[in-house]
Amino acid sequence: GAGVSQSPSNKVTEKGKDVELRCDPISGHTALYWYRQSLGQGLEFLIYFQGNSAPDKSGLPSDRFSAERTGGSVSTLTIQRTQQEDSAVYLCASSLAPMSSYEQYFGPGTRLTVT
């Protein structure tokens, strides 16, 4: 079946612009995660959605970052007033259930470059 998809695969934007990154999880997966992968920093958790529950936003680095998940499926990560330090690969993952024993399946990521 189809895996996790993300769009765009690459995004170049000017400093100060807003960007939206999209994630389509695997059908039927109730949990959705966003991570950021920066050079030298590894992967950092950003935000987590589970069904209709309030998202866990504890990993968002600033209030310029926000995310929503519509209809329990597609998710959009929005970065406002982008800064050069936002340049990274943004990875989305989904899992069948939110328990840590369930495998997270990752998308290919969106590479964001802020110039």
Add this chain to the structure above:
Amino acid sequence: AQSVTQPDIHITVSEGASLELRCNYSYGATPYLFWYVQSPGQGLQLLLKYFSGDTLVQGIKGFEAEFKRSQSSFNLRKPSVHWSDAAEYFCAVALNSGYSTLTFGKGTMLLVSP
């Protein structure tokens, strides 16, 4: 807070040689442990995981890992490396109960020489 250390940023191994990638974690109790692989331009793929039981776990692509509680380690091994194994490898941990996100190490880049 839990943390994961992968002490080797880069490792170069000759094709056909054995491989061991190191991973140490810091956590109050035994967490769930994972190894992921990321090939260039690809997302992360789960190689193997440890929840409980037998401390030697087998994964895909001929990889295995051994959990050592006394050393807080979960090292990844492969007896004979293939050129296609060149990739970045990430060790990760999660709480062993309930909901938890993954905490990743910073990764080890594996280079395979002919």
